[in-house]
Ligand code: FAD
């Protein structure tokens with residue numbers, strides 16, 4: 062498919078940069094800001110610069126700041142939530158960055174919520190979320206992501222050498238190997254400029270994938286529309302290994318409202334005393350885990366799913382009505398406003414909630430610097446699998462990972478950067494053999510179909526039979542989408558559908574391969590955790606095989 066769209070006849074007019082960053086969320090912008098200022102950089106976003114998950118983040122960023130907390134405890138909590146699959150070295154390396162990440166964000170102007178009563182250097186108010194045994198989540202009320210995203214954009218705009226390009230969607234990576242060269246490396250990407258409708262060649266010495274997660278593969282999700290797993294699919298097509306895709310995280314508490322798109326109600330609400338109750342007012346989580354409302358997300362989401370199915374209910378309820386209206390307005394001003402708009406009052410009544418797809422724990426396999434299997438290609442943020450999250454990410458560890466690994470990747474490129482004298486010829490995108498689609502309905506239909514069967518067959522509770530059904534359908538759809546892709550001009554919907562289908566396939570294959578239940582992967586056919594599979598990751602290799610590996614994070618020589 063890659064070769065269908067390029068021609069060796071014409072040398073394309075290319076855009077040339079030292080570093081091309083695909084994605085303008087926390088991970089991409091952190092990387093951009095840690096590159097040496099003299100390097101020429103393009104940061105690409107397929108929509109507005111703030112259209113990714115980062116801006117939507119609510120709860121905050123985890124870091125050991127309280128004097129009674131410790132790195133050892135944050136490490137232990139992360140590993141415990143990760144259900145035997147976290148890479149302990151990666152956990153230690155990332156968690157140890159917490160304080161520095163928060164100091165850096167303060168230095169660039171992020172106004173974290175403060176409260177005198179909190180004993181840390183800046184008197185930051187620290188909230189608590191599932192899996193954390195201490196208050197260690199620094200936040201900007203309930204809109205942490207928006208505050209972080211805005212300050213990062215402000216900083217990047219001040220760098221003369223950085224071009225920020227919105228409305229540009231990457232179609233595929235360009236690698237020397239695919240162009241017939243012996244020595245493999247990433248040399249850029251084909252990018253559709255959505256304003257002109259033309260596919261352009263972006264050449265660069267290094268490419269950083271920071272395209273975020275893939276929760277849009279499910280019908281109900283807390284994520285914005287662009288979370289289609291584009292980076293995972295592009296890296297996979299280019300020849301990278303992909304790990305642990307069976308661990309898709311479902312957030313327990315998304316607002317249930319027939320007329321509203323899924324909207325997250327932060328786990329911090331439970332951290333500040335919120336209860337989970339059934340329609341009759343009874344609490345139920347302590348029947349599933351002694352930590353009750355502060356159990357890790359996989360356990361809480363599964364418990365809610367179980368209770369909804371058992372009682373035939375459409376939702377359960379999140380109740381913080383015992384707190385004052387003043388407390389709620391101070392801690393959760395945005396969530397409160399959204400609830401009010403939809404006719405609910407958090408200070409007076411329980412709010413209906415359901416779980417929804419939230420976070421992609423698996424992704425492109427990287428090493429400790431964010432390097433992928435392909436030389437000169439890095440992956441950072443939700444698109445990557447570093448080994449931090451294991452079988453279930455602990456709340457607020459994602460922004461920490463995005464910001465820390467953005468820096469690791471940026472600094473690693475700084476040390477390995479050398480001017481490229483190789484005059485590699487990159488062919489132009491060829492649209493001479495394709496036409497405008499007259500059947501957009503096919504794209505829309507396939508989008509809906511993938512997302513619906515992933516929700517029904519590969520969701521919170523799985524079974525081999527249901528997953529095999531999903532496998533059968535995705536095989537047919539992949540074939541149909543490939544054919545469609547070969548015949549029609551690319552559009553953003555088609556690019557996203559093509560990627561979504563690849564990611565769905567990777568999730569299904571990984572889930573079928575894991576014959577146990579662990580963390581976010583629960584299957585009725587293997588309901589127990591198999592201790593023999595502790596530290597055994599599911600690795601999909603470019604030859605399309607599924608392997609199990611204990612320490613996958615060192616890259617092939
Ligand atoms: P994103 O911020 O998602 O950015 C992806 C970027 O890639 C975007 O700029 C997008 O336009 C671009 N892109 C994608 N595909 C392409 C393409 N093909 N071509 C060009 N550009 C492309 N985590 C926490 O740690 N704490 C929280 O409190 C928290 N709350 C959350 C609340 C919500 C509602 C959600 C959805 C997530 C939350 N998370 C939280 C998770 C966290 O926000 C994300 O994991 C994190 O922001 C991902 O950042 P990123 O930089 O990897 O990707």
Ligand code: SIN
Nearest residue numbers: 119120327328456457
């Ligand atoms: C939340 O605020 O509940 C989301 C936190 C996260 O996903 O880390």
